[in-house]
Amino acid sequence: MPGLSLSTLRDRWRLFTGAILTVALGVALVQSSLVVLMSTGEPEIPAGASGREAEHIREGYVGAATLLGMVVPLALFLAVFIVGSTFAFTVAQRRRELALLRMLGGSRPQLVGLLLAEAVLLGLVGSAFGAVLAAPATWAQSSLLVRLGFLPDGFTAVWSFAVLPWSFGFGVAVAVAGVLTAAWRAARTHPLDALRDAPSAARVMTVGRWLVGLSALACAAPLVAAGQSADLLGALLIAMAVSILGAVGLSRLSPLVVPLTGRLVGLVLRTSPLGELAQANLRDGVRRSASTAAPLIVLVALLVGLTGALGSLARATGEDLKRNTAADLVVESSGADAARIAALPGVAVASPQTPLEVSVTAQHREEGRSWRRTHHSGIVAVDPAAYGRTHRPKPRRGSLADLRGRTIAVGPGLAGEGLRVGSAVTARIGDRRVKLRIVALMRETLENNSETFLVPRDLIPPALTADTRTETLVQVAPGTDPRAVADRVRAAGIGEVRTLAAWARGRVDAQQRGNVGILAVLMGMSGLYAAVAVVNAIVIAGAERRAEFAVARVTGLTRSQVVRTALVESAAVAFIGLALGGLVAAAALAGFRDGPGGVRILAVPWGLIGWLVVSTFVITTVANLLTTLAATRPVPVSLVAARE
Structure with a gap:
């Protein structure tokens, strides 16, 4: 049976070229994904990286691993579906040949065995080509993930021979899974019906x-x-x-x-x-x-x-x-220049929001379990009163009126992470470690990477925010043209409006x-x-x-x-x-x-x-x-x- 399958593949290779190429592409994609995935196990944090940079690198590695975890099952689905569709058509084109084998004494199990042997050979050949294609695919996948920001510059996937058995196993499994239904259907075909020149179109709609x-x-x-x-x-x-x-x-x-x-x-x-x-x-x-x-x-x-x-x-x-935002304009400037916006004519409310280079360690509790986590990204210094006037959603728990002194509010980005009003967190602000009490829990929003914590501006030394990029939400006074206020901001050289x-x-x-x-x-x-x-x-x-x-x-x-x-x-x-x-x-x-x-x-x-x-x-x-x-x-x- 293997000899007959091999001769069939050799003599009618044109019928199997598409299936072999599909298996090769699937194997190359899966093998490259596995290589990159194994290389993202433990991120390498560069020496001297800040806490925010280290957190960004770790989150990128997690995002890359998640994305690659989606690629593998999608590749499996597409490979099985398309190989199955292609091989089903190939088997249908060989009806007379298969019927002749039946008429010469071939049993149904033998016919199924012949087609499955062809599938195994097809899977092996496709896997071999796929293993060769995996090298450029790994490079392309790594480069794409770096460009998307998931992985840091200079990331290099480390090759491992351990993926080869998985690659060949995947290729053979895809080929056999794609052929199995077609083989079973071909074995049930009556020889005389299969030898007819024009089989009925209705028979395409099989029970399967x-x-x-x-x-x-x-x-x-x-x-x-x-x-x-x-x-x-x-x-x-x-x-x-x-x-x-x-x-x-x-x-x-x-x-x-x-x-x-x-x-x-x-x-x-x-x-x-x-x-x-x-x-x-x-x-x-x-x-x-x-x-x-x-x-x-x-x-x-x-x-x-x-x-x-x-x-x-x-x-x-x-x-x-x-x-959710009650503002007419948004000004991007330094923290020092943001303080000048409120004094401009026509400005009713100016709410500056400054990302901070600080860390917050909090105890998360959810569904009977708890864990400690240190956050570095999304921590923003705000003016509580102005923030409340320029953001329509009210806190889900607590009140922004209490956000003063040694307090903190949980932002929309962590609203569902098991943090509670009244509990304490530890913040590292410059060289100081400060205990802060959670006084408010904001509602979740749809935006990715939204604020994780809100800190009152009076808690942060002005030197830490003076040169930091700051977004200021601006409400203009009633009856004032927002374009006139925008022109005043530009004329004052404050920033982009x-x-x-x-x-x-x-x-x-x-x-x-x-x-x-x-x-x-x-x-x-x-x-x-x-x-x-x-x-x-x-x-x-x-x-x-x-x-x-x-x-x-x-x-x-x-x-x-x-x-x-x-x-x-x-x-x-x-x-x-x-x-x-x-x-x-x-x-x-x-x-x-x-x-x-x-x-x-x-x-x-x-x-x-x-x-x-x-x-x-x-x-x-x-x-x-x-x-x-x-x-x-x-x-x-x-x-x-x-x-x-």
Whole structure:
């Protein structure tokens, strides 16, 4: 059996090229992720780094490890899904060959064993290529994480041979998992049915396809309903789950849509013989069209769904900032210059917020456990009275009126971390260690990296804040034009002035840049996987349709007409993938219609959608054109009687 599997791979390597490449990409991604992940175990803190810098490095390492932990299961899902889809199509193209083995005495277990042996060999070959590709992938992944700010400059991933067994195990497991269903289905095929030239399109919808498709949609439907009443974090998680479940469900059920699309093509091009031929080919080549559309459905659903969800969350953060901030202008200056703003004509309230180079050690208590943690980032010096007037949310516990002297308030960034009003923390301010009492607990906000602690300005020596970058929220006096006050700030040389909307947009853009970076890590491979799978399905289908194209040519069609017919089919299949993927993405984003205060926050990534539409039609058109030209190059008469 291994010898027969090896000869099959050697003789029909074109059928397996796409699956091997997909396994190789998955192995390269997983192996590089494991290497980088093992290298982020214990961060190296540079000598002389401040507490804030050390905390930032540690948080970056944790963020990188979390992101890589998301990459591995996503790579596993995509690899198994696309290898399974590709191999299912490959097995379908070999129906006559497999039927002949059955007629020569091969049993069903032997046929399953043959296909699984091919899968093992395919997994080993793909893993070997993937191990080679892992070196540049590790470098690219490390560089991307450094650029995104997760890892410090100069980070180097340390290679370990311990990942090789895991890589080869992953490659073989992905190949076997992807082939298993197709092998079982092929073994159940009756030899005489498989030898027919035109198997019924309805048989593409097997019991397994119905079961997986309907089960996935049945799981996704209640999640879509739950997303209507979920909070924003819940809506984000639901969007991720719906994108995956919906993509799996509709890709399994996509053969039902192919004949309908064929009828639509027939209506649009019913006056053209080429349109009628394309419609007939779509109706009869359901499995071929569904195999090409499946990776497109997954790509569009994941990429548009996740991008729209993160964009909507960022827009909600901006609306939350504007809704919670009672100010007209925001001035960025030094701490010393910020003290001059309140004296300018037209300024009613000036609330300076200065990040501090101090540390706070607190005892956290939550669900019967407690732990001590030292915080260095997000500690801000404020004027309690002005802060209360420029921030609309009131403390969840305690009062800002008590924030004076040796006291401290828990900011929005730690509101849910088990800190209690009345407990004590230890702050290191310069060379002093000071015990502070928690007097207020602020409400949580949507913004990432918001303030962790609020310290009264009268507790901080002016020398520590004089040269520190400070943001001052400014309320102008009633009847005063904010633009006039902004001009006075600029004329006084105090600092940069922005409107509240521009300030909120800037903070949201900074958060969104991180989101885009995360998507670049997570979804870049999805696009590559989808492109490989689509091109592979087109190449396999074109290679196996040489006799069909030859028959069309000897009956009167020219070579260019055959090519144009294939391009019409390709456009219809691309439309199916984009439409079904868009339907899943729309369901995933349904929970983002309303945000804080009833504001519509849904951010539809129209630019990304346009790019996906254009690139999809370009890739499918070019791949189909080249494949069809290659398949129609031989003289038609030489292929009319050919049997693939």
